[in-house]
Amino acid sequence: MKVAVFGAQGRMGAEVCRAVEAADDLELVARIDVGDDRDQAAEADVVVDFTHPDVVMDNLAWCIDHGIHAVVGTTGFTAERLDTLREQLSAHPEVGVLVAANFGVGAVLMMRFAEIAARFFDSVEIVELHHPNKADAPSGTATTTAQRIAAAREAAGVPASPDATQHEVAGARGADIDGVRVHGVRLQGLVAHQEVLLGQTGETLTLRHDSYDRVSFMPGVILAVRAVADHPGLTEGIEELLEIA
Numbered sequence: 001m002k003v004a005v006f007g008a009q010g011r012m013g014a015e016v017c018r019a020v021e022a023a024d025d026l027e028l029v030a031r032i033d034v035g036d037d038r039d040q041a042a043e044a045d046v047v048v049d050f051t052h053p054d055v056v057m058d059n060l061a062w063c064i065d066h067g068i069h070a071v072v073g074t075t076g077f078t079a080e081r082l083d084t085l086r087e088q089l090s091a092h093p094e095v096g097v098l099v100a101a102n103f104g105v106g107a108v109l110m111m112r113f114a115e116i117a118a119r120f121f122d123s124v125e126i127v128e129l130h131h132p133n134k135a136d137a138p139s140g141t142a143t144t145t146a147q148r149i150a151a152a153r154e155a156a157g158v159p160a161s162p163d164a165t166q167h168e169v170a171g172a173r174g175a176d177i178d179g180v181r182v183h184g185v186r187l188q189g190l191v192a193h194q195e196v197l198l199g200q201t202g203e204t205l206t207l208r209h210d211s212y213d214r215v216s217f218m219p220g221v222i223l224a225v226r227a228v229a230d231h232p233g234l235t236e237g238i239e240e241l242l243e244i245a
């Protein structure tokens with residue numbers, strides 16, 4: 001299978017290039033960075049995109065138009081963006097696009113555990129902690145986790161987390177994602193980390209995941225590269241591939 005990497009010189013892109021080159025069944029046919037001609041990737045079966053939220057939609061429109069499957073780790077996917085992809089894919093029903101906020105198996109499990117735990121606790125908040133070069137906040141993982149927690153709590157009829165705050169310095173209580181508070185830390189020395197804090201009277205549960213090295217994302221990326229052609233249309237996350245959906 002021929003693979004092209006968009007954002008190949010980036011922190012994630014460079015790691016993906018190494019992982020593709022190390023896989024016997026995959027061939028790295030193009031490394032695309034800012035200013036490169038995407039047509040160099042036209043022979044690829046699958047494009048892997050780890051670029052920037054500002055450019056990823058244009059890259060995906062190019063992939064879909066060229067009939068190339070895409071595995072996307074770039075963040076910034078709103079419901080509107082996902083709808084746009086579905087519409088573009090409807091004109092190319094053979095093409096698969098898999099978008100995942102996090103390819104780390106441990107992180108995917110942490111999100112699933114949080115979703116399961118969400119209805120059993122009065123309070124839930126998320127703390128995401130990342131390297132200081134990260135462009136977006138909150139992280140895509142934290143946003144997805146909050147959305148899934150909120151949906152689980154709404155389905156179970158759990159009321160909003162209690163919070164008596166009346167006077168607040170802007171930002172002190174974090175971002176409100178579907179009613180779930182998300183706090184972002186940017187710290188030299190970190191890679192990608194998240195805690196989901198759940199509490200009720202007399203007990204708390206803390207779910208924590210740590211990516212100490214970007215190699216942690218590679219098994220999920222390579223799994224998605226191998227599977228995406230067999231999943232036409234839009235796939236969100238790798239849960240289905242891990243059979244934990």
Ligand SMILES: NC(=O)C1=CN([C@@H]2O[C@H](COP(=O)(O)OP(=O)(O)OC[C@H]3O[C@@H](n4cnc5c(N)ncnc54)[C@H](OP(=O)(O)O)[C@@H]3O)[C@@H](O)[C@H]2O)C=CC1
Nearest residue numbers: 007009010011012033034051055073074075100101102103
């Ligand atoms: N889903 C997941 O598991 C993970 C997702 N991510 C996400 O992946 C994205 C990238 O992260 P990271 O690798 O740390 O970021 P980097 O900034 O290190 O890498 C992004 C790369 O993309 C390049 N780039 C920008 N525009 C284009 C373009 N139009 N075509 C090709 N390349 C382009 C950048 O070049 P230049 O620097 O010159 O602008 C840079 O080299 C982020 O959205 C991040 O949140 C990160 C880790 C895991």
Ligand SMILES: O=C(O)C1=N[C@H](C(=O)O)C[C@H](O)C1
Nearest residue numbers: 075101102134139140141192
């Ligand atoms: O930018 C990063 O580094 C990461 N981005 C993704 C996110 O925003 O969730 C995944 C992981 O947290 C690392």
